[in-house]
Amino acid sequence: PQAIITVANYTKETQISKNTQQASFNHGEIFMLQSNWKSQILVIDVQDTEKGKPFGKVQIPLSSLEGKDKVQDLIGLNPGQPSITLTLSASIRFPFANRN
Secondary structure, eight states, X not given: OEEEEEETXXXXXXXXXXXXXXXXXXXXXXXXXXXXXXXXXXXXXXXXXXXXXXXXXXXXXXXXXXXXXXXXXXXXXXXXXXTOEEEEEEOOOXXXXXXX
């Protein structure tokens, strides 16, 4: 499997995990977002690279992450197959925000 991560105009692909039914991507990414970040959606699309078909995808509005980090959340990728899941950690940080 391989995960394709999209947010705003950025797309990143993880390494392909071969010969496993429980892939561990352990992928970290930093995206520099614009002022309209609250209207953007994080999309994680997981593909079965051996069969050339999707396992499923998850869409997370970035605004839902503000002040509410996701830490090892178990998320279903395909409502028709509840056993296909993704464990996700995600957060929003503002490196140039005013610090008091």
